[in-house]
Amino acid sequence: MRHRYGGSKLKRKTGARKMLLRNMVTSVINEERIVTTVTKAKAVKPLVEKMITLAKEGTLHSRRRAAGYLLSPDSVKKLFDKLGPRFGQRTGGYTRITHLGPRKGDGAELGILELVGSELVKRAAERAQRKEELLKQQQEGEEQS
Numbered sequence: 001m002r003h004r005y006g007g008s009k010l011k012r013k014t015g016a017r018k019m020l021l022r023n024m025v026t027s028v029i030n031e032e033r034i035v036t037t038v039t040k041a042k043a044v045k046p047l048v049e050k051m052i053t054l055a056k057e058g059t060l061h062s063r064r065r066a067a068g069y070l071l072s073p074d075s076v077k078k079l080f081d082k083l084g085p086r087f088g089q090r091t092g093g094y095t096r097i098t099h100l101g102p103r104k105g106d107g108a109e110l111g112i113l114e115l116v117g118s119e120l121v122k123r124a125a126e127r128a129q130r131k132e133e134l135l136k137q138q139q140e141g142e143e144q145s
Helices: 016-029 040-059 058-067 073-086 118-144
Strands: 033-037 095-102 109-115
Touching: 016 040, 016 073, 016 109, 033 040, 040 058, 040 073, 040 095, 040 109, 058 073, 058 109, 109 118
Parallel strands: none
Antiparallel strands: 033 109, 095 109
């Protein structure tokens, strides 16, 4: 029986494993999407969800707990200012793992760990950027003629 043996060791010593997970959680919050192995993604997923739950609480204590875990102040600011309100009505399931297939070098199974809804935010930002570029081109065309 393997009671209370949750989580995987990821073939690392304790300190290296903790820093790997902290780095990956910080990266997911900053970038909203990372490509990694499926095993690492499964290890990081509950930690990201806990951080978002802290952001939904929004108290000073939860902000300090998140700041103690995350590696950059920018990620704490983004977590509490953008991600907390974005997932305010959602009760859980803030992340998704999508399988990509084997890595070319060693055959490790790759996957994408992303925040749910990040594709909509990125598409909206891209659409707004394209719209601005079109408006600039139209204004330049009107000025030339």
